[in-house]
Amino acid sequence: MYRPEIKVIDCTVRDGGLMNKWQFSDEFVRNVYHALSKAGVDYMEIGYLSSECMFSRKEVGAWKFCAEKDLQKIIGDSEKKIKLSAMADIGRIEYDDIPMKCDSSLDMIRVACYVHQVDAAIDLAHHCIDKGYEVTINLMAVSTVSQRDLEEALQDLAKSRVPIIYLVDSFGFFYSEHIDVLAKKYMESLPGKTIGIHCHNNQQLGFANTISAIINGINYLDATLYGIGRGAGNCPLELLISFLKNPKFKVRPLIEVIEKEILPWSKKIDWGYFVPYMITGTLNQHPRTAIAQMESDDPDKITDFYDQAISLPT
Amino acid sequence: MYRPEIKVIDCTVRDGGLMNKWQFSDEFVRNVYHALSKAGVDYMEIGYLSSECMFSRKEVGAWKFCAEKDLQKIIGDSEKKIKLSAMADIGRIEYDDIPMKCDSSLDMIRVACYVHQVDAAIDLAHHCIDKGYEVTINLMAVSTVSQRDLEEALQDLAKSRVPIIYLVDSFGFFYSEHIDVLAKKYMESLPGKTIGIHCHNNQQLGFANTISAIINGINYLDATLYGIGRGAGNCPLELLISFLKNPKFKVRPLIEVIEKEILPWSKKIDWGYFVPYMITGTLNQHPRTAIAQMESDDPDKITDFYDQAISLPT
Numbered sequence: 001m002y003r004p005e006i007k008v009i010d011c012t013v014r015d016g017g018l019m020n021k022w023q024f025s026d027e028f029v030r031n032v033y034h035a036l037s038k039a040g041v042d043y044m045e046i047g048y049l050s051s052e053c054m055f056s057r058k059e060v061g062a063w064k065f066c067a068e069k070d071l072q073k074i075i076g077d078s079e080k081k082i083k084l085s086a087m088a089d090i091g092r093i094e095y096d097d098i099p100m101k102c103d104s105s106l107d108m109i110r111v112a113c114y115v116h117q118v119d120a121a122i123d124l125a126h127h128c129i130d131k132g133y134e135v136t137i138n139l140m141a142v143s144t145v146s147q148r149d150l151e152e153a154l155q156d157l158a159k160s161r162v163p164i165i166y167l168v169d170s171f172g173f174f175y176s177e178h179i180d181v182l183a184k185k186y187m188e189s190l191p192g193k194t195i196g197i198h199c200h201n202n203q204q205l206g207f208a209n210t211i212s213a214i215i216n217g218i219n220y221l222d223a224t225l226y227g228i229g230r231g232a233g234n235c236p237l238e239l240l241i242s243f244l245k246n247p248k249f250k251v252r253p254l255i256e257v258i259e260k261e262i263l264p265w266s267k268k269i270d271w272g273y274f275v276p277y278m279i280t281g282t283l284n285q286h287p288r289t290a291i292a293q294m295e296s297d298d299p300d301k302i303t304d305f306y307d308q309a310i311s312l313p314t
Numbered sequence: 315m316y317r318p319e320i321k322v323i324d325c326t327v328r329d330g331g332l333m334n335k336w337q338f339s340d341e342f343v344r345n346v347y348h349a350l351s352k353a354g355v356d357y358m359e360i361g362y363l364s365s366e367c368m369f370s371r372k373e374v375g376a377w378k379f380c381a382e383k384d385l386q387k388i389i390g391d392s393e394k395k396i397k398l399s400a401m402a403d404i405g406r407i408e409y410d411d412i413p414m415k416c417d418s419s420l421d422m423i424r425v426a427c428y429v430h431q432v433d434a435a436i437d438l439a440h441h442c443i444d445k446g447y448e449v450t451i452n453l454m455a456v457s458t459v460s461q462r463d464l465e466e467a468l469q470d471l472a473k474s475r476v477p478i479i480y481l482v483d484s485f486g487f488f489y490s491e492h493i494d495v496l497a498k499k500y501m502e503s504l505p506g507k508t509i510g511i512h513c514h515n516n517q518q519l520g521f522a523n524t525i526s527a528i529i530n531g532i533n534y535l536d537a538t539l540y541g542i543g544r545g546a547g548n549c550p551l552e553l554l555i556s557f558l559k560n561p562k563f564k565v566r567p568l569i570e571v572i573e574k575e576i577l578p579w580s581k582k583i584d585w586g587y588f589v590p591y592m593i594t595g596t597l598n599q600h601p602r603t604a605i606a607q608m609e610s611d612d613p614d615k616i617t618d619f620y621d622q623a624i625s626l627p628t
Contacts, residue, residue, distance in 0.1 A: 175525055175557070176490065203553055204515070208522030211489055226589070238589070239517055242596040243489065251596075256617045258589060263614050273586070275540070275552070275572060282556040282565075300577050306569045 002245035005219045007042040009196075010237055011229070012262075013063050014045040014087055018230035019269050022047060022061035028261050029063070030074050032225065035257035037081040039241060040248040043108060045085040045222075046071070051097045071105040083107035087138075088124060090117045095124070101132025108134040110166070115145045118153045122160045129161055136196060136220070138166035142182070143173040143284050154189035164194045164220055169209065172202025172232055172281035176212040183216035196220030199235050201227055202281025204273050206235035211243065225254060226262045231287040231294075232277035270294060275302040279309050316559035319533045321356040323510075324551055325543070326576075327377050328359040328401055332544035333583050336361060336375035342575050343377070344388050346539065349571035351395040353555060354562040357422060359399040359536075360385070365411045385419040397421035401452075402438060404431045409438070415446025422448040424480070429459045432467045436474045443475055450510060450534070452480035456496070457487040457598050468503035478508045478534055483523065486516025486546055486595035490526040497530035510534030513549050515541055516595025518587055520549035525557065539568060540576045545601040545608075546591035584608060589616040593623050 012032055013024060029046065036044050047063030055064050062070040066086040085108040088098075098109070109128040113121035121137050128135045137157060142150055157165050167182055174182075179197075186195045197213035197220070199206040210221055223240045227233035238254045276290035276299070289312075293305045326346055327338060343360065350358050361377030369378055376384040380400040399422040402412075412423070423442040427435035435451050442449045451471060456464055471479050481496055488496070493511075500509045511527035511534070513520040524535055537551035552568045590604035590613070603626075607619045 176522065177529070201518070203556075204518050204521050204550065207518050208490065208525075211522075215491070227587075236518065236587075236592075239592060239596070242517075242592075252617070252620060255589060255593075255620045259614060259616045263616075273541075273550075275569060278550075278553060278556075279569070282553070300573060302573045302577075303566070303570045306566060 003214075003219070004246070005194075006214070006244065006246065007220050008237070008240060008244070008249070009043040009045055009085060009220060009222045010036050010041050010224060011045045011198075011222050011234065012224045012237070014047050015224055015229040015234060016265075017047060017061065017063050019228070019271060020061075021059060022063035024061060024063065026073050030076075031257055031261050033074050033082070035253040038253035039250045040246070041082060041237070041241070043083045043085045045087060045110065046074070047086055048092070049086040049088040049098065049106075049109060050092045051094045053094075054092055066106065068099065068104055075105055080105070083134075085110055087112055088128070090120050090124065093124075095127050098128060098131060106133065108136065110136045110138050112138045112140055114140055115142070115149050115153045118156050122156060122162060125160065125162045134164075135162055136164035136166055137162050138168050138196070138198060140168045141170040142167065143169060143171055143178075150185075151189065154186065158190050158193070162193075164196055165190055166196040166198055166220065166222075167213070167218070168198045169200055171284055171286060172200035172205070172277070173284040174199075174209055175203070175205055176208060179209050179212040180216060183213055183218055187217060194219050196222065198222040200229070200232055200281070201234060201273065202232040202277045202287070206233070207239045207243075210235045210240060226258050226266065228262060228265065228271055231271065231291055232273060232281065233271040274299075276305050279306050283309055285309065285312065317528075317533070318560070319508075320528065320558065320560065321534050322551070322554060322558070322563070323357040323359055323399060323534060323536045324350050324355050324538060325359045325512075325536050325548065326538040326551070328361050329538055329543040329548060330579075331361060331375065331377050333542070333585065335373060336377035338375060338377065340387055344390075345571055345575050347388050347396070349567040352567035353564050354560070355396060355551070355555070357397045357399045359401060359424070360388070361400055362406070363400040363402045363412065363420075363423060364406045365408045367408075368406055380420065382413065382418055389419055394419070397448075399424055401426055402442070404434050404438065407438075409441050412442060412445060420447065422450065424450040424452055426452045426454055428454055429456070429463050429467045432470050436470065436476060439474065439476045448478075449476055450478035450480055451476050452482050452510070452512060454482045455484040455600075456481065457483060457485055457492075464499075465503065468500065472504050472507070476507075478510055479504055480510040480512055480534065481527070481532070482512045483514055485598055485600060486514035486519070486591065487598040488513075488523055489517070489519055490523060493523050493526040494530060497527055497532055501531060508533050510536065512536040514543070514546055514595070515548060515587065516546040516591045516601070520547070521553045521557075524549045524554060540572050540580065542576060542579065542585055545585065545605055546587060546595065547585040588613075590619050593620055597623055599623065599626065
């Protein structure tokens with residue numbers, strides 16, 4: 001029997017946009033939106049919520065902002081069957097630039113933060129709750145955080161009004177037993193709250209770790225079409241939807257939109273399993289050096305890259 | 315603490331050869347052999363053991379046969395620090411064509427069979443044991459076998475003298491809970507025997523399922539460099555070696571040989587995660603239709619492929 005509490009959040013445009021500065025055409029975003037709706041996906045994270053004064057529209061596409069006029073271009077006149085989400089980074093959005101829920105097509109705002117930013121994240125999250133949104137806090141890079149610091153952050157989150165807290169494997173370092181331990185810790189530390197998971201695929205464990213999370217009772221699941229995303233990418237949505245048993249989920253619309261919109265991108269930009277990403281993942285390092293390697297003139301010089309990666313100061 | 319009973323078997327040449335009819339140069343095979351030796355890998359499966367009368371050397375390379383003279387070209391005069399294995403398919407090798415262990419550089423013979431071939435496999439395996447080899451039986455495609463047939467096969471294997479039995483996910487269908495259940499079944503049904511695992515990567519679960527197998531006490535682990543292999547390929551060896559804790563394992567020689575020998579092949583032939591392989595994996599189908607799709611003029615017509623795959627008679 002499937003678990004009706006499970007919700008799937010597609011991050012194709014938001015996370016995939018990290019690779020091309022959100023320079024997706026309206027047609028791309030619209031086709032993804034309709035495919036996700038048909039597939040029964042619960043949420044589409046369509047981009048970031050940022051203040052226009054902080055980034056130039058000459059450099060980044062519309063989905064760095066998620067302005068209402070741009071959302072309207074995607075939704076059009078059709079009935080909205082999928083909830084829309086935007087991610088907010090601490091310090092990149094002024095509170096006054098966040099519209100009231102009643103004036104926005106966004107349903108959910110997800111606040112991403114590192115452990116040392118938890119107080120600021122809770123403050124922003126409460127602000128968004130008070131404006132009428134569903135809200136999550138996504139605690140990033142916990143694979144590099146001490147047990148004490150993580151426990152303190154979880155205690156703070158437990159006291160907050162934020163109902164959904166995400167476990168994020170930013171560096172693609174975790175394997176199933178890490179997820180088992182952390183899922184239990186999050187559950188115990190955050191009674192009454194819903195837990196989510198966002199995995200990266202550096203060790204080809206994005207989907208597997210999402211399954212481990214499901215087994216451990218985690219209910220909010222992030223994925224992207226064909227795993228698109230920065231670096232090694234994410235849990236592939238088509239695998240997750242094929243795995244889940246809720247009959248509302250359909251994989252065919254996802255295959256169709258991968259064929260139409262994602263495969264063409266896969267010829268232009270690389271994401272997925274490449275040795276540099278695998279190396280930073282196994283070493284629990286930020287993927288920035290691997291991304292630079294993949295964008296260099298010699299992406300295949302992986303032995304030199306390995307030697308540099310293991311000699312980095314920890 | 316690491317588990318000293320764990321043995322790693324690299325199948326790069328044997329399984330990768332399914333993609334190019336074992337047309338690897340001697341230099342390729344020699345470089346892989348030396349890299350695996352340096353990395354502390356326990357076994358190199360260097361090819362198939364086939365009778366020369368059954369295949370033409372005009373069509374297939376040397377590693378379809380594993381003749382002693384070809385093995386000698388790889389080993390040369392250096393000290394042999396890694397055990398060599400060859401796979402035998404039922405019906406493709408005459409008993410008389412198998413040399414005595416004392417006349418061969420092979421250490422292990424692995425007999426691959428389907429459930430209905432178990433009696434023939436045990437007979438061949440006993441013959442190889444009596445000739446002096448280490449021997450395994452690799453029971454393929456168990457994801458499509460009824461519980462009764464699997465249990466009968468395991469009962470037969472339990473009564474045999476074959477010390478190592480493999481769980482093989484031929485279609486890349488299993489996820490961690492399947493592995494949990496099957497590992498327990500194999501352990502209980504085969505007291506005193508060692509269990510091995512060979513995973514395919516159709517759902518990006520090859521490495522994850524190998525980890526699940528380790529957690530369940532499975533000790534013989536198959537992998538290939540960069541996951542090379544037919545279709546979606548296998549558990550990537552560099553991931554497995556990075557994961558294992560035995561200090562004898564070194565990942566650097568693997569990165570080096572991937573750079574030198576495997577990345578060039580990755581520009582010529584496709585293996586790994588592609589939607590057609592994902593579709594046959596999730597549907598528990600043989601990958602032959604997906605392989606044909608990938609080799610067709612229109613490999614990206616994945617929606618049509620999906621429609622055909624779901625309409626196949628079961």
